[in-house]
Amino acid sequence: MQPTRVIGLMSGTSVDGIDTALVEISGRDLDLKVKLLAGETYPYSPQLREHILGLGAGTAISMADLAAIDDAIAHNFAQAAQHIQFGHPRATLIGSHGQTVYHRPPQGLEELGYSCQLGRGAMIAHLTGITTVSNFRIADIAAYGHGAPLVPKVDAYLLSHLQEERCIQNIGGIGNVTYLPARSDDWLSQIRGWDTGPGNSLLDLAVQHFTSGTKSYDNNGDWAASGTPCYPLVEKWLSHEYFHLPPPKSTGRELFGITYLHDCLEDAQPYQLNAADFLATITELTAVSIVHSYDNFLPKRPHKVILCGGGSRNSYLKNRLQLLLGNVPVSTTDKFGLSAAFKEAIAFAVLAYWRNINIPGNLPAVTGAYQEMLLGEIHDNYR
Numbered sequence: 001m002q003p004t005r006v007i008g009l010m011s012g013t014s015v016d017g018i019d020t021a022l023v024e025i026s027g028r029d030l031d032l033k034v035k036l037l038a039g040e041t042y043p044y045s046p047q048l049r050e051h052i053l054g055l056g057a058g059t060a061i062s063m064a065d066l067a068a069i070d071d072a073i074a075h076n077f078a079q080a081a082q083h084i085q086f087g088h089p090r091a092t093l094i095g096s097h098g099q100t101v102y103h104r105p106p107q108g109l110e111e112l113g114y115s116c117q118l119g120r121g122a123m124i125a126h127l128t129g130i131t132t133v134s135n136f137r138i139a140d141i142a143a144y145g146h147g148a149p150l151v152p153k154v155d156a157y158l159l160s161h162l163q164e165e166r167c168i169q170n171i172g173g174i175g176n177v178t179y180l181p182a183r184s185d186d187w188l189s190q191i192r193g194w195d196t197g198p199g200n201s202l203l204d205l206a207v208q209h210f211t212s213g214t215k216s217y218d219n220n221g222d223w224a225a226s227g228t229p230c231y232p233l234v235e236k237w238l239s240h241e242y243f244h245l246p247p248p249k250s251t252g253r254e255l256f257g258i259t260y261l262h263d264c265l266e267d268a269q270p271y272q273l274n275a276a277d278f279l280a281t282i283t284e285l286t287a288v289s290i291v292h293s294y295d296n297f298l299p300k301r302p303h304k305v306i307l308c309g310g311g312s313r314n315s316y317l318k319n320r321l322q323l324l325l326g327n328v329p330v331s332t333t334d335k336f337g338l339s340a341a342f343k344e345a346i347a348f349a350v351l352a353y354w355r356n357i358n359i360p361g362n363l364p365a366v367t368g369a370y371q372e373m374l375l376g377e378i379h380d381n382y383r
């Protein structure tokens with residue numbers, strides 16, 4: 001059978017741009033194959049990025065303005081989908097995660113969660129002429145799940161191993177892990193996944209704070225590497241209740257955003273840290289919270305930790321993780337044939353492909369949903 005050509009579109013909590021992957025997909029589960037034909041990140045205009053961050057931070061706007069931002073995002077996503085196809089045969093399907101602007105995890109069975117991704121799929125299908133699957137989180141949320149993380153089932157079929165237990169750790173704005181047991185009879189039911197807490201979100205905000213907005217992230221972690229972590233602060237921050245909550249759990253910039261950073265800056269005042277020390281301390285919180293969550297919520301440490309997402313390009317953070325994990329080797333998914341930069345975009349291409357052939361995309365043991373669900377709404381092209 002011919003592989004299906006699919007475009008995956010994703011913009012995450014860092015709001016740094018639209019990660020776009022053009023892939024060829026075949027198979028269903030253990031025979032699933034994905035070939036990356038092209039991958040590109042298309043940045044938002046500074047103005048649109050500002051609007052998106054404002055929304056996330058609670059800026060009040062009119063419904064008319066909200067509709068305009070929603071459509072501007074959809075236009076940008078559609079443009080990304082068009083660009084990525086230059087020089088390649090046309091795709092037949094798009095999986096668009098959209099832009100998360102708000103995420104509220106469920107409160108037990110009392111209240112369903114709420115997760116809002118802008119950039120409506122209907123508009124992307126209309127603009128590109130390609131069937132588009134979007135709004136992936138809603139079905140899992142309707143089944144009492146968190147609606148996140150959704151990538152673990154894709155990780156399972158692309159990165160699991162017969163003998164090794166592996167943690168696939170994404171470090172985006174928020175960090176999230178997929179724990180993959182070795183593939184035995186009931187391995188699928190033993191997969192776990194959750195949001196580990198801040199990835200780069202606080203670090204990016206701190207860099208913006210110290211540079212008055214002239215820099216948006218700590219390239220390679222070089223700035224933090226020139227400082228020294230303040231461990232009493234890391235200890236204090238690690239006492240935040242989110243880190244102690246057992247999975248299923250998910251979070252976002254609502255918890256680990258600008259308000260949290262301001263609290264951290266206030267906590268740091270008595271220690272008179274310079275900018276480099278503060279960045280080293282925030283970076284340490286990301287590293288320590290990841291390892292702390294493995295030690296608390298996994299039966300034992302995995303054989304390997306495999307990183308992806310923008311934070312995997314931060315050498316200082318990677319080194320800190322390696323140090324904390326001792327003899328558990330830390331590498332990136334690139335080493336295993338899956339682009340660390342585009343893995344999330346690729347995952348939403350796979351989820352769209354699964355939706356299109358009626359294969360559920362969530363793992364109830366990860367999201368807390370009561371059953372497997374078909375993820376995503378299909379928008380046909382009516383042109």
Ligand SMILES: Nc1ncnc2c1ncn2[C@@H]1O[C@H](COP(=O)(O)OP(=O)(O)OP(=O)(O)O)[C@@H](O)[C@H]1O
Nearest residue numbers: 012013014172173174200217220309310311313314
């Ligand atoms: N060369 C680099 N050095 C250090 N950090 C980097 C580098 N490149 C990217 N990053 C970090 O990665 C972030 C973007 O990561 P990514 O695109 O994976 O996040 P996201 O998908 O928006 O977030 P999430 O996974 O939470 O939805 C940037 O904001 C920056 O902090």
Ligand SMILES: CC(=O)N[C@H]1[C@@H]2OC[C@@H](O2)[C@@H](O)[C@@H]1O[C@H](C)C(=O)O
Nearest residue numbers: 012100103148149150151174176344
């Ligand atoms: C609501 C939302 O967009 N959550 C993202 C975010 O980014 C990282 C972490 O928080 C993750 O759980 C989730 O995305 C990934 C792609 C997921 O659903 O697997």
